[in-house]
Amino acid sequence: MTQTFDTPPRVAIVGAGPAGLVAARWLRAQGFEITLYDAAEDIGGQWNPAGVHSATWPGMVTNTSRVMTAFSDLDHRPGTATYVRREDMHAYLDRYCTRFQLRQHMRLGTRVEHLARADRGGWELSLRHDGQSRIEHHDRVVIASGRHQLGSIPRVAGLGTFAGKFGVAHTSQFSGAALYRDASVLIAGCSISALEIATLLAQTGVQVTICYRRQRYVLPKLIAGVPTEHALFTRAAALAAAKSPAAAASALRAQVIQAAGRPEQYGALPADPDIFAAGLTQCQGFLPAVAEGRIAVRPWIAQAQGRAVTFADGSTGEFDGILFGTGYELSLPWLAPEIAETVELTAQGMTLFADSFHPDLDGLAFLGLYDLVGPYLPVLELQARYIAGCWKHGGAQPTRAEMQAGIAAARRMSGPLTRPMHVMALEFARRAGVEPDPARHPDLAHALLSGPLSPASFRLEGPDSLPDARERVLAAASAFGAVCDPEAPA
Structure with missing residues (x-):
């Protein structure tokens, strides 16, 4: 009570x-x-x-x-x-x-x-x-x-024996690429931070290998110049997912492949056809860096011994440091x-x-x-x-x-x-x-359904409404060239 x-x-x-x-x-x-x-x-x-x-x-x-x-x-x-x-x-x-x-x-x-x-x-x-x-x-x-x-580092056979000069750390402890200049680094995980750090290191000439248990679908930050979350994380997508999760998963996978392709097309590992089982992650430069050979991709770690790491497919490599981007x-x-x-x-x-x-x-x-x-x-x-x-x-x-x-x-x-x-x-x-109810805002219906879920869109109604909310909703929906025509059918 x-x-x-x-x-x-x-x-x-x-x-x-x-x-x-x-x-x-x-x-x-x-x-x-x-x-x-x-x-x-x-x-x-x-x-x-x-x-x-x-x-x-x-x-x-x-x-x-x-x-x-x-x-x-x-x-x-x-x-x-x-x-x-x-x-x-x-x-x-x-x-x-x-x-x-x-x-x-x-x-x-x-x-x-x-x-x-x-x-x-x-x-x-x-x-x-x-x-x-x-x-x-x-x-x-x-x-x-x-x-x-609290960064999570999973159990790996022999990890305690790893003898690379930079040791084992979580990506939350990463403080920049300068430390790893001219080094060989293994990054474990397929999170956003893991991919971002792998890409940053590869851009500075570090020898980068990345490994993970499952290949996620990787979206770029921008799709045709529009931030990905503006295009995909919409009210229409949420309503579709509630109505038919299976159909929504299929539609999302089609959108992702159209925007970014399949990971294996770049030389990464194949992703599960069920996009919800595979998961989504995001990085603008990771897949192109894989395709250019600047990042090597391996399955998960089987064991570590000294500087050597053996992967699940039997391949091996020697590394100066291991960074785990394996969540929290x-x-x-x-x-x-x-x-x-x-x-x-x-x-x-x-x-x-x-x-x-x-x-x-x-x-x-x-x-x-x-x-x-x-x-x-x-x-x-x-x-x-x-x-x-x-x-x-x-x-x-x-x-x-x-x-x-x-x-x-x-x-x-x-x-x-x-x-x-x-x-x-x-x-x-x-x-x-x-x-907000799009039916109560016909001039904003297209923006509210197909535009981004901008913070201002939740200040249109009620005692906390903002006088400029309508203009800000339209501005968010039309930002980056993704014009939402108020007259277009929702």
Whole structure:
């Protein structure tokens, strides 16, 4: 049963990256008294170059366009490149903090060491700052500490004996190509970071070999000059997937092959005909570099011994370093055991209602702790709006029965844990009551169905609507030459 309060509830937000910042913005809008905690000395999460958990590197740019790597209240500055540099993303988040006066509510350099229920109701956070420990009480807590903090390195026979001079590391520890000059490097994995780093190293003359268990379909960042997520992660695609998953998978594979071809055409490994079983990844230069012989492709590692690595097909190679781009484990070691057990916490995820709540943890919410294919920021904002809307005075919080049914359904689900951005965006938008109806906006129908799911498209209706949302939706849909004619049939 939800607590009632005579004064605005005090909400702790764990994490001052994009998820924590957007949670703070929307909770403040509903009148909550907020405090953000982050172990780093500055905001930004992954986009804080000095952050201890940042997996970015000098010169890194976003994988998604500036239109889709933003929140609805704030666009990137004019002249920003299509794909935003790490430093510009950090500056963008800093401007967002300034706009919504968030810094005055922050406790940076403050590590959360334990979160547990408080005997008097609410939640207790054990904190450490400047070597001093203290306990603070909050009525509610949002955990927005990030999904990508603990790099996962799988077990490989003999890996502990690897004797290359650069050793074994995770791609989250990569700090640039200069270290590997004139070296031979093995990259293990088919994630975006693995392919991006392989391509960057190959461009600087490093001898690069990449290996993986399964070949994903590889999309370029741009299709005919249009960012891939603008063309593929649309409302129409999400609706089609809900109506007929098999037909949607077939249609998606056809789109991908038309845009990028099959991996084996470039000399990479064959991908499973079922695109959802194979998975999708993205890199503008990886497949061309394979075709040019600048990146060698091998199946997964069978064993390592000294500098030598033997692959599953019996081929071998000697390497100076191995970088594993093999994903992340969900790490929340500071949760009280009772909380971790309740949410069924594993390295892969949790069992929650709408990825946000648990019926046995009143006043606790989780934000952004899922694997997503595609742009994160629009989805984070929609989830933050949903959580804030549920918690606000008079908000429509799901009932215990609804949450229990949702959790039971989540347990029955099978398939990949990674989910597409456009599907999750529409789920949160519907829960938050902010999904625009194309029928109510006939002049925007084509843009809303076939254009990108831009953040502004979810500010067209409701109490949080923006006066310039219509113009911004059209601008996003027609950006990069992909003109969406308002008169064209949807």
